[in-house]
Amino acid sequence: MPSAIRHLLFIVVPLLVVFAILPGVYENHLMLFNFVVFLILAQGVNVIYGFTGYLPFGYVGFFGSGAYGFAMMVMHAHASAPVAVIAAGLAGMLIGLLLTPLLRLSGAYFAIANLASSLAVLHFVANPALEDITRGPYGVSLTATFNPEAAYWAALVVLALTLGVVVYLKNSRFGLALQAVREDPVSAGMAGVNVVRMRVAAWLASALIAGLAGGVYAWYVSVFFPDNVFSGTFSIFAIVFALFGGVATIIGPIVGVLILYGVYNLIGFTTPQYFQLIYGLLIMGLVLFLPAGLVSLVTRRGRHVP
């Protein structure tokens, strides 16, 4: 059986089935929805960081753009929610396209520039002068499309597509070429890989994923402010979850989200006073002892992790 089919059958399908069944078992649907959103975002970070080495500290810029792309389509074009979600993805991609010059930077310089660009997008959207278009800082209320149940299913579709992209990257020449670019762009270029095109493609795919996630998030919550959807927490969580599990794998970010976001909620509900302490210690432990993520526990023993 080809490995791509195996990955789809034994990782992607079971995960989707679990999240399709859970709303019938567990009533806190928004928590499940947030799990799905973070699964999407962690895989989005995986696409750009895991396969190209660019750490997107301002990843929330695409997410927020997607949320506002959704809102503007609903408010001004009176589009249906599914159409608005597609527009949200395109809005994320558009911002990604505008920010492609950032790919000329690398390492910490790229991370900082990306963070600054996400703040720039936030302040652009929240500008009171754009009240007629984005509602500026005053927030949007999308009562016409309010349908949390449909938004949850749409999030699952986006998750399926995202996982499909990651499975493709993991099993294709394209993904291999991206990893070659990440390891040594000069050698990859000498070997015939179009470095710029590869990086831009991964960058736009990652932006599209975050934009779609922002779109379904806007659909679900329906009332939000720029501060809600451009909150730096989305970037930080997505990056930490992906790193905790292990990037450049399919399973790493999934494990990272399930464990860390699970612990996050568990602490939040039981011992909120120790929240930051426990979470901080967990992340410090990761950085000190498992810099390559949880999957490295397996890969150290010479085993392959999909």
Add this chain to the structure above:
Amino acid sequence: MIGRMAAAFAAGLMLATPVLAADPPAEIKIGTLYASSGRYASISMPVHSALKLWVEQKNAEGGVYVKAFDKKVPIKLVAYDDQSNTATASTLYNQLITQDKVDLLVADSGSVLTAPAVAIARDHKMFLFDQTGTGASFFSKDNPYIALMADPVSTIWPKPVADFLTHDGPALGIKKIALLYSTNEFTGTQANAVRKFIKESGAPVEIVYDQGVPTETTNYTVIINNIRAKKPDAVIHLGYAPNDIAFLRNVNEVGVKFKWMFSIYAGLETELLEKNVGVKGLQYVYTYVPPSELDYPVNFGMKMPEFRALWNKTFPDGKVEFGFNAVAGYTTALVIEKTLSVATSLDQMELRRAVFSLSGQLKTLDGTFALDETGGQIGELTPLGQLVPNEHGHLKFVAVYPHEVATGKPVYPRP
């Protein structure tokens, strides 16, 4: 015949017997969130502390009277820490409704942390006791599941400021106004309202400087110089407490003497600003006069001196500031208490009916509780006042507008 008579007797007995109240639960569960850290902690903690204080006070008395059960029932406050994080807040609001099955849902403080609750409450058909989320987008005719408890909606809040400038301003020589605001929903909406009220007044005043700046702004030096270049007679600064602190400190550092200067939090969180700006920096600043300075007639709950004494006794270390937000939290608690005393069941729509029945009737230490048809708060307005030094060098509030509540004359220009 006998059977028919017996049936008629039984029916008559049933009609004559008063309806017995349902079995009371062991406790009434009130679910809420608070932010112990992050950007909104300074406004959230006083509100939450006041709510907790009320719960402890009522439970010490055996609980609150609940009309639905015709007896006192203890309260259980189920509270989670959202750490000023809106995604976390969303999950926790859901947790309160779906897992903890709270009877009443109370939002965290401020519009940003209230926003996630609006849609969730509506989705679950839970009535949301919105404490201080003044966002205009929360209130619409098609959403019956929300009402604002303790602050006026942002769209009418700054009316006394604009009215003073347009009615009394020209006589004082105020003709040019500078408007500086932080670009967030709370202060952005107030800026819009100021603009609208001034425009509609037709008064001979004009806005010569109108600028929004990011809420994260911490240095206003260049902006202050830009404002000075426009030679305004009055400067309105609308921002959160950290913005007010930075703005007022910078004004003093630059050495500019604006003739008339307004800031929101100089009045709402005076203790906090005094600590950070100093008494001198706050002298003659115009601001909202908080209810703690106004001694409103009260027909329910503690009066201001009693509440302040209890607060100081409960929080002697002064780590949680007594101010406008503390009063807001206690006001929410009073609305809840009164609602439970008039609602005939804990059904969410009945709770809504009970809350709206209090509109115009309930007078607390925060003023008169009054709602519009969408649930927006239109009572509890804060007059315009000025912080004036007293003979001991401390600051005291002088209410200057509206005239019917004025306690003194405005000092203009600022010495």
